[in-house]
Amino acid sequence: MPIASNPLVYVVDDDTLIRSTLESILKVRNYRVSTFGSGIQFLQAKFEDDASCILLDMTMPGLSGLDVLKTLKERGCAIPVIFLTAHTDIVLSVLAMKAGAEDFLSKPIQTEQLLSSIEKAHEHCLGNLQSRALLDDLRCSYAALSDTELQVFNRVIRGRLNKQIAYELGYAERTIKAYRSSIMEKMKVNNLANLVLCSIQLGLLE
Structure with a gap:
């Protein structure tokens, strides 16, 4: 604005x-x-x-x-x-x-x-x-995630490993890695710590 x-x-x-x-x-x-x-x-x-x-x-x-x-x-x-x-x-x-x-x-x-x-x-x-x-921009980025990306996102920010997420969702581990990379790009972050910070700002984690 x-x-x-x-x-x-x-x-x-x-x-x-x-x-x-x-x-x-x-x-x-x-x-x-x-x-x-x-x-x-x-x-x-x-x-x-x-x-x-x-x-x-x-x-x-x-x-x-x-x-x-x-x-x-x-x-x-x-x-x-x-x-x-x-x-x-x-x-x-x-x-x-x-x-x-x-x-x-x-x-x-x-x-x-x-x-x-x-x-x-x-x-x-x-x-x-x-x-x-900044929060409005963050919300727009979060809204751009697909349903599967949201499932991966919610597990990543809670500390799940790629192989655990792959098992839970029924995907190959390399597929989860690809989703994770896409999530990072859409959320405009380059590491897990910043992704967790985004989730806190969005009210998804305390």
Whole structure:
């Protein structure tokens, strides 16, 4: 997935002035900004997967920031969340971090602190996107295996020898060697250790 040269930041805050101020600060730094006045409004929007982060007010009328984050996690949304709050509260900070927040900033927000936090979130986002792209490629490679190759694959990653697999499946050992070579090629690996690693990433082995 291509990464935008001007990353997107979502701003979710019921305070119009704060939304406007944050939007102005970020646009000067070449960020795209999309603002929302409530958690409900935000959750009804369609998200871009490559967004750098969500600046999310902790205490909004209706759904709180924590409620919004919980819903995002339930949907499988991996966009980093930076909480904003006018009330410094250690308990809230702990809850935010346990819920999976990237950072927790107190209002009034210092510009340099904000930009630093967003940059870290952006790097985290890029890492997530790259990991997801690699996993998608791995899944495509696995899906390209034939039924017999899958049978061989599942035995190879569990330590079966070629002669054992040949006996179990009723093939000549040289045939199993050929299947094994084809599996390695399709999975884009050159040794058993990497094949086992692929199977772990695919969730086939613990």
